[in-house]
Amino acid sequence: MPRSALLSVSDKHGIEDFARGLIELGFEIISTGGTQKALEKANIKVTPVEKATGFPECFGGRLKTLHPLIFGGILFKRGDATHMAEAKKLKIEPIDLVCVNLYPFEETAAKPGVTREEMIEQIDIGGPSLLRAAAKNAESVTVLCDPQDYTSVLAELKAAKDTKPETRTRLAEKVFLHTAAYDCAITRTLSGGTHTGVLLTNKMILRYGENPHQWGAFYELKGNPPDWIVLQQEEKPFDGTQGKQMSYLNILDADGAWNLVCEFEEPTAACIKHANPCGVASHRNIAEAFQRAYDADRLSAFGVIIALNRPCPKEVVEKILDQKIFVEIIIAPGYEPAALELLKKKPKIRVIENHCMKPDAEITSLRTALGGMLVQNLDTRVVTEKDLKCVTEAKPTKDQIRDLLFAWKVVKHAKSNAIVFVKDACTVGIGAGQTSRVDSTIIAARRAGEKAKGAVMASDAFFPFHDSVEEAAKYGIAAIIQPGGSMRDEEVIAKANALKMPMVVTGVRGFRH
Numbered sequence: 001m002p003r004s005a006l007l008s009v010s011d012k013h014g015i016e017d018f019a020r021g022l023i024e025l026g027f028e029i030i031s032t033g034g035t036q037k038a039l040e041k042a043n044i045k046v047t048p049v050e051k052a053t054g055f056p057e058c059f060g061g062r063l064k065t066l067h068p069l070i071f072g073g074i075l076f077k078r079g080d081a082t083h084m085a086e087a088k089k090l091k092i093e094p095i096d097l098v099c100v101n102l103y104p105f106e107e108t109a110a111k112p113g114v115t116r117e118e119m120i121e122q123i124d125i126g127g128p129s130l131l132r133a134a135a136k137n138a139e140s141v142t143v144l145c146d147p148q149d150y151t152s153v154l155a156e157l158k159a160a161k162d163t164k165p166e167t168r169t170r171l172a173e174k175v176f177l178h179t180a181a182y183d184c185a186i187t188r189t190l191s192g193g194t195h196t197g198v199l200l201t202n203k204m205i206l207r208y209g210e211n212p213h214q215w216g217a218f219y220e221l222k223g224n225p226p227d228w229i230v231l232q233q234e235e236k237p238f239d240g241t242q243g244k245q246m247s248y249l250n251i252l253d254a255d256g257a258w259n260l261v262c263e264f265e266e267p268t269a270a271c272i273k274h275a276n277p278c279g280v281a282s283h284r285n286i287a288e289a290f291q292r293a294y295d296a297d298r299l300s301a302f303g304v305i306i307a308l309n310r311p312c313p314k315e316v317v318e319k320i321l322d323q324k325i326f327v328e329i330i331i332a333p334g335y336e337p338a339a340l341e342l343l344k345k346k347p348k349i350r351v352i353e354n355h356c357m358k359p360d361a362e363i364t365s366l367r368t369a370l371g372g373m374l375v376q377n378l379d380t381r382v383v384t385e386k387d388l389k390c391v392t393e394a395k396p397t398k399d400q401i402r403d404l405l406f407a408w409k410v411v412k413h414a415k416s417n418a419i420v421f422v423k424d425a426c427t428v429g430i431g432a433g434q435t436s437r438v439d440s441t442i443i444a445a446r447r448a449g450e451k452a453k454g455a456v457m458a459s460d461a462f463f464p465f466h467d468s469v470e471e472a473a474k475y476g477i478a479a480i481i482q483p484g485g486s487m488r489d490e491e492v493i494a495k496a497n498a499l500k501m502p503m504v505v506t507g508v509r510g511f512r513h
């Protein structure tokens with residue numbers, strides 16, 4: 001008896017070649033609607049679903065495949081005598097392969113001016129039902145929802161006349177994730193965001209969690225897979241890791257470092273420790289930018305994460321080796337071959353390749369809290385010189401404005417309360433994560449020492465009192481950038497005027513918790 005395959009796809013990429021391959025292997029093709037027409041146009045023999053069921057498509061195409069002869073053919077257990085007898089009695093023929101992908105709901109919903117009625121018509125009913133039925137009976141039925149699986153499935157069928165049990169299981173798991181994501185998208189869209197769903201996939205076991213006694217894992221967010229990879233360096237089979245296994249904090253720190261350097265258009269390097277920057281610098285030469293960032297706070301840069309927004313040259317690795325810097329991770333958009341060759345001398349360093357992209361306000365960040373989930377869009381607000389309002393009698397110079405804007409980009413990525421000192425496009429002192437803003441100022445000043453003279457200062461939120469301004473002046477800070485908006489703004493501005501210190505406000509807060 002010939003085997004049968006049901007093909008019904010919205011995305012018709014590769015479906016003709018797949019159908020021809022199935023026919024060559026002795027399959028009969030059952031199909032519906034647009035898929036049927038596309039295959040017939042390509043001179044591929046197809047049995048219309050109406051002929052297989054004896055029941056016409058109706059209600060403008062809303063009802064096509066929902067029929068006992070279709071679902072019975074997919075669902076009955078092949079090795080169960082009772083099921084087999086019942087199928088024979090009801091004249092239900094087995095369907096051995098189901099290839100379905102779903103109506104393009106998300107693509108339709110994204111179109112400008114689309115109506116709710118238009119979106120509702122793109123809610124697939126038969127498709128998810130067919131996929132779930134086939135996935136439920138994966139012991140006997142091969143199910144595909146992704147055109148990328150066509151080639152490998154055909155290869156298995158040619159080699160062994162059937163797919164492997166583990167292949168059918170994997171494809172079934174993929175189906176349930178696919179239909180769950182589809183329903184999440186519908187729920188999120190039709191509810192206007194009141195309801196949503198988060199789907200996590202591709203679990204990566206981590207070295208440990210936040211502490212060694214905790215386990216940790218990294219999952220991809222369905223629909224927004226990460227594009228970073230850990231590069232292979234050692235002469236061994238690639239297993240997804242370089243050097244030591246990635247840990248929970250490694251990924252958190254790498255994320256913080258990467259987001260920071262991607263704020264900058266010019267070549268920029270950052271050294272990150274415990275998700276806080278300890279040194280950031282820009283320079284036309286990325287190797288020099290790295291050296292300046294490292295020199296900003298060598299004491300803190302131990303077990304450091306290094307981020308570069310330009311490909312990593314050999315010179316950066318030479319500086320790491322020559323200065324015996326203890327580095328946990330380097331993350332950059334690429335690596336010179338000579339740099340990778342040198343890094344073989346430090347096989348424990350994780351080497352990550354990623355690509356800077358402009359932050360997208362539509363992308364959400366997620367964080368669990370109090371048994372629920374906090375969701376917000378990314379902070380993509382860019383402050384430019386045009387946004388600055390000088391509130392003091394003294395005005396900042398052009399060079400000071402450049403450094404003020406540099407400091408603002410950095411302070412956004414330090415934990416609140418955050419204070420950043422900058423001079424000549426390089427941080428000289430950073431105070432972060434303190435319960436009072438003046439304490440952060442004191443820490444930044446202690447880190448900076450003599451380098452604070454002539455530097456500028458950024459505060460991620462307004463000054464509740466003028467004490468931070470007064471403290472900064474003791475160390476020679478020459479200008480300040482802050483959001484403004486405190487009930488004591490007049491006192492703060494008056495203190496800056498008394499100190500003849502230029503102060504600009506952004507009108508934007510840069511908290512990071």
